[in-house]
Amino acid sequence: xxxxxxxxxxxxxxxxxxxxxxxxxxxxxxxxxxxxxxxxxxxxxxxxxxxxxxxxxxxxxxxxxxxxxxxxxxxxxxxxxxxxxxxxxxxxxxxxxxxxxxxxxxxxxxxxxxxxxxxxxxxxxxxxxxxxxxxxxxxxxxxxxxxxxxxxxxxxxxxxxxxxxxxxxxxxxxxxxxxxxxxxxxxxxxxxxxxxxxxxxxxxxxxxxxxxxxxxxxxxxxxxxxxxxxxxxxxxxxxxxxxxxxxxxxxxxxxxxxxxxxxxxxxxxxxxxxxxxxxxxxxxxxxxxxxxxxxxxxxxxxxxxxxxxxxxxxxxxxxxxxxxxxxxxxxxxxxxxxxxxxxxxxxxxxxxxxxxxxxxxxxxxxxxxxxxxxxxxxxxxxxxxxxxxxxx
Ligand code: TGC
Ligand code: FAD
Numbered sequence: 001x002x003x004x005x006x007x008x009x010x011x012x013x014x015x016x017x018x019x020x021x022x023x024x025x026x027x028x029x030x031x032x033x034x035x036x037x038x039x040x041x042x043x044x045x046x047x048x049x050x051x052x053x054x055x056x057x058x059x060x061x062x063x064x065x066x067x068x069x070x071x072x073x074x075x076x077x078x079x080x081x082x083x084x085x086x087x088x089x090x091x092x093x094x095x096x097x098x099x100x101x102x103x104x105x106x107x108x109x110x111x112x113x114x115x116x117x118x119x120x121x122x123x124x125x126x127x128x129x130x131x132x133x134x135x136x137x138x139x140x141x142x143x144x145x146x147x148x149x150x151x152x153x154x155x156x157x158x159x160x161x162x163x164x165x166x167x168x169x170x171x172x173x174x175x176x177x178x179x180x181x182x183x184x185x186x187x188x189x190x191x192x193x194x195x196x197x198x199x200x201x202x203x204x205x206x207x208x209x210x211x212x213x214x215x216x217x218x219x220x221x222x223x224x225x226x227x228x229x230x231x232x233x234x235x236x237x238x239x240x241x242x243x244x245x246x247x248x249x250x251x252x253x254x255x256x257x258x259x260x261x262x263x264x265x266x267x268x269x270x271x272x273x274x275x276x277x278x279x280x281x282x283x284x285x286x287x288x289x290x291x292x293x294x295x296x297x298x299x300x301x302x303x304x305x306x307x308x309x310x311x312x313x314x315x316x317x318x319x320x321x322x323x324x325x326x327x328x329x330x331x332x333x334x335x336x337x338x339x340x341x342x343x344x345x346x347x348x349x350x351x352x353x354x355x356x357x358x359x360x361x362x363x364x365x366x367x368x369x370x371x372x373x374x375x376x377x378x379x380x381x382x383x384x385x386x387x388x389x390x391x392x
Contacts, residue, residue: 004038006091006267011301017308018080025062025081029088032061037092042353045215048208050095052175059130063089063100065108072112073125080311083256090257091264092356094363095216097257102171103127105249107134107180110192113245114236119194123178135176137167137195137221138243144169145376146391148240152183152223154193161233163193163226169370173219174206180234181221182243192234192242201226213366248324251371252314255307255327258367259300261360262335265342266296268355272346283345292341299338303331322384329377336364 008030015023036057044051058064066082068074075081082104090097108127111119126132143149152165163183173179179195195202201224210218234242270293273284283289310327313319339361343350350357368374376391383389 004034004092005271006034006264009263009266009270009297009300010304011297012305014304014308018084021077022081022084025066025077026084026088029061029063029085030091032057033088033092033096037096041093041096041215042356042359045093045095045359046353048210048214050099050172050175050215050217054096055099055130055133058096058100058103059128061085064103064130065112065124065128066104068104068108068112068124068128072120073128074108074112075128079252079314080308082253083307083311086253086257087260087263089260091260093215093359094257094261094367095213097253097260098171098213098216099133101250101253101257102136103130103134105253106136106246107178109249110136110180110234110242110246111194114192114234114242116231116235118231119234123194132177133172133175134178134180135170135172135221136243136246137170137173137179137181138247139167139169141166141168145373147182147243148190150182150184150190152181153185154183154191154228155186157227160230161193161228163195163223163228165223167221169207170204170219170221171216171370173204173221174217176204179204179221181223183223189238190240190242191238193228194232194234195221195223195226195228196232199226199228210366212362214362244321247371248319248321251324251328252310252319254367254371255303255310255324255331258328258331258335258364259303259307261364261367262296262300262303262331262338265335265339265357265360266293266300268357269293269296269342269345272349272355276347289345292345296338296341299334303327303334307331320384322380325372325377325380328371329374329381332364332368333374336361336368339364 062075063085065074066077070076111123138147154161154163181193181195203222204219206219274282276283343357
């Protein structure tokens with residue numbers, strides 16, 4: 001069992017920008033992660049399972065719907081607090097952060113933003129506590145980066161909707177109680193529907209054989225003439241813009257989360273470089289290793305500044321999709337590069353599960369692909385600065 005020796009790094013004194021509440025949220029989340037998750041994460045990663053016993057604890061630290069108002073069971077916190085929690089979770093494992101991101105930004109957010117009052121009251125408090133787990137179905141086998149081309153569809157049958165189609169690569173689908181599913185109506189307009197486990201014709205096969213995000217369960221959603229009650233349609237918004245708004249929120253959380261993974265790799269590499277002796281001195285004394293470490297902390301610090309400002313803009317309702325894309329793309333790429341360098345600093349030990357490096361590195365290969373690939377986010381920036389969309 002690995003002892004979690006993590007100590008955070010704050011080169012530009014970012015702590016001074018945080019409120020007392022932010023610090024409390026961070027310290028609570030960090031202590032919980034160290035106590036409950038770090039001792040078991042390697043084991044669950046090897047088994048390829050999400051540790052479901054952590055779900056109530058995630059609810060207790062406010063990781064499910066941190067910014068959802070308290071009247072619906074959320075924690076009523078601000079966007080910076082949301083980001084801080086995502087950072088603390090992903091500092092331990094991207095799969096842990098994934099579960100909180102999906103529940104908060106891809107399930108609770110659309111129900112809160114586009115749901116009816118009855119839907120909010122029925123689902124949000126249970127999702128906030130973890131009594132109920134949700135998943136988000138946008139991607140399909142043949143429509144990943146291009147979700148607008150989706151084939152999943154529903155027909156109005158008078159007293160219910162009839163849903164057909166399938167979704168692929170869905171985080172938490174194998175055990176989720178509900179799925180927020182995006183499908184087209186007879187006019188080809190995209191709507192969100194809440195599909196509940198147990199509805200006839202609805203299955204959630206697990207995807208096996210992942211080398212990445214192994215401590216997170218991923219699966220499909222299959223709809224074979226599923227009768228969905230009419231009151232399960234999200235009435236507040238239709239069109240591709242609705243799921244893309246949810247992605248803005250989740251991508252923002254990932255931008256923070258990736259800093260957590262990078263900090264963990266840097267922290268481990270710094271400690272190892274001071275302890276490991278070669279040629280009669282610590283490897284930290286060699287210029288080549290110092291270059292790696294100095295560049296790591298520089299990139300982490302730049303990402304911290306970028307992301308904190310993004311959080312302020314988001315809190316003011318001014319962050320654009322393109323700004324969020326820039327942060328998600330930059331930070332995940334930064335984290336993956338740092339994981340690779342940290343792996344080298346650890347030498348042979350870096351490939352073992354005594355250190356978290358390879359696990360972070362493999363996780364980040366999913367994070368750089370989901371919620372919009374590295375290339376798609378570059379194209380979003382390109383579109384924003386030139387006015388020319390190069391997707392099609
Ligand atoms: P495009 O023509 O640009 O837009 C379609 C309509 O949507 C509107 N819109 C937005 N509205 C609100 N908020 C936003 N952020 C919006 N972005 C766009 C837009 O104005 C338009 O409206 P209208 O009225 O004109 O129809 O759409 P496009 O088809 O060209 O696609 C653009 C593109 C490629 C950028 C987009 O589709 C995209 O982002 N693709 C990547 C797909 C993706 O990120 N999938 C993620 C799936 S979920 C996931 O990965 C969860 S992992 C979770 C985990 O475990 O953490
Ligand atoms: P593709 O879209 O087929 O892309 C393949 C390659 O082509 C990429 O490099 C891409 O950048 C490139 N490409 C595509 N289009 C263009 C273009 N126009 N110009 C240039 N290059 C292009 N989805 C959900 O809905 N819910 C979830 O909970 C969820 N969880 C996930 C969990 C995991 C572990 C993973 C791996 C994925 C998850 N996804 C989820 C799906 C994820 O969002 C998609 O994998 C992602 O959007 C990319 O789609 P794709 O895999 O089909 O790749």
